[in-house]
Amino acid sequence: MTSSSATARKALSKIACNRLQKELLEWQVNPPAGFKHKVTDNLQRWVIEVNGAQGTLYANETYQLQVDFPEHYPMEAPQVIFLHPAPLHPHIYSNGHICLGNFVEIILLASFFPLLSIHTVLVTMVCSFLEVFGI
């Protein structure tokens, strides 16, 4: 199912921990519209609810994104997948993995680097699905 990639991950570095705490705080103070962080005590794995944008096939639907942060975040990019049931979309496999084959890869790779927060990455990514690819 969805947790196929949950092999042992190294614990977050001290810098990664600090950074994620700040991002979480920022998220709480200034939550992005359409996203909801599900509160857990796991700083390394965030689960985020996304509402499908109005006017698209995904309107009134809620999906869950799982974000796994690597040991050296933000030097390394987080891994983002959809939890079951994933939205039906040409670039999302039924196991939730997002196809990094073409357009989305460009958006993600060009977007992610330490000056961005996970907030920005998710908004960019989901917009690219629901607006650029919006049906």
Next chain:
Amino acid sequence: MQNKDGPQADGELEAATSNPTPDFDDWAKFADDDIMQQQTAIRAEEAEKTPFVGDKEPLSSLAAEYQSGSPILLEKIKVLGEKYAAIRRTRGDGNCFFRSFMFSYLEHILESQDQAEVDRAKSNVEQCRITLQSLGYADFTFEDFFALFLEQLESVLQGNGTSISQEELLLRSRDQSISDYVVMFFRFVTSGEIRKRSEFFEPFIMGLTNATVEQFCKSSVEPMGEESDHVHITALSDALGVPIRVVYLDRSSCDSAGVSVNHHDFIPAVGGLPNASGSTETVSPFITLLYRPGHYDILYSK
């Protein structure tokens, strides 16, 4: 289809990525983790060859490398030997310019104990912070990197509780959790400077690639492992106000008057004027880097 062998599994990996068959179970088992493992294995292999920052070696070790190589290069290394005594190699991981600059700068402060230089550098770092803020980046995305660099700068000055020795500086420069963050700090500073003065940098960037200033910063400055060129050096030198000399060791020759080794001084802009590269002799760089096409190492004067 499961790959545990890292680098050996190349062919299979490619086959799998280019053909994501609907066999989702297999694909899932394989996926991102295996690719990340392979990447880690390649890095580890590279790390065994050269540390981030190597030991100081006599210049003769450079000549040894070219024993059966180009006579022009050997001739040039001989000329280098008149002025320079030693070389310190850095890992060829695309961050060599920033890494060389980091070590060379901190080592200079450690040896000179130049408090005035540290104060000056700190005020430039504050300017860089303001630059990033004004470009719209959230403080929390870069403040850790700034803090880490300032901490290193403090620690090479003696006489405070956190002072470190030359050996400790070398250890820190080889420690990924410090070294990479400082490199990233320099990348932020470089990117900020280029964006801030985009009009000045634009023609140079267009000469290098076919990208806009924004694209260039995103694809060639900010990501780790992207190699540096004169644009990066100019921007970093200007932003931090630190002059840098780059000595070029390549096969170009000027046959008329025997072999000579070219160098270029990057002299930081003063009072908002663009980088006055090489035009003044009043400032002499204390950082000297050796450039061989594709790579930078640190050079030590006699």
